[in-house]
Structure formats: structure tokens, C-alpha cells
Amino acid sequence: MPRKATEAAAAAKKPAAKKTTTRRVKKTETNELPELTWDHVATRAYFISLDEGGDPTENWLRAERELVSA
DSSP states (O other): OOOOHHHHHHHHSOOOOOOOOOOOOOOOOOOOOOOOOHHHHHHHHHHHHHHHOOOHHHHHHHHHHHHHHO
16 A cells, blocks of 8 residues: 555655763862872781881881882
8 A cells, every 4th residue: 555645755754863962071180199008008018018028017117118109
């Protein structure tokens, strides 16, 4: 059965595909310090002790100082 004139016209006239646009947003700088965990300090203190030896407490305190300033 042939299509009606309005159906044929509607089928021929397809809507154009919309283009999506992406807005670029600048990253906001944060003044937030990274979280200093026990694992970070312990790992750094371990490597200090491997390199230089010394007192474990001093190595721990040095590791904390280094990681806080970094």
C-alpha cells in the first residue's frame, strides 16, 4: 500500500543531528595539602635508614619534615 503524502514528506525531512559542545573549564587551584599518612612517613624513614643508618626516631622525624615541606 503506498504511503500517504504527509508520511512521505515526514520521512524525507529528518531532523539534523545536534552537535554536542564541551565547555572547557580551568582547574581551580587548591591550597589543600596532601594527606600525610603513617605509610608515607614509614616508607621514607625506611629509605633514609637504608641510605644513612642512624637512629630510627631521628629518621622518622626527618622523614616527616621532608614530606611536610614537599
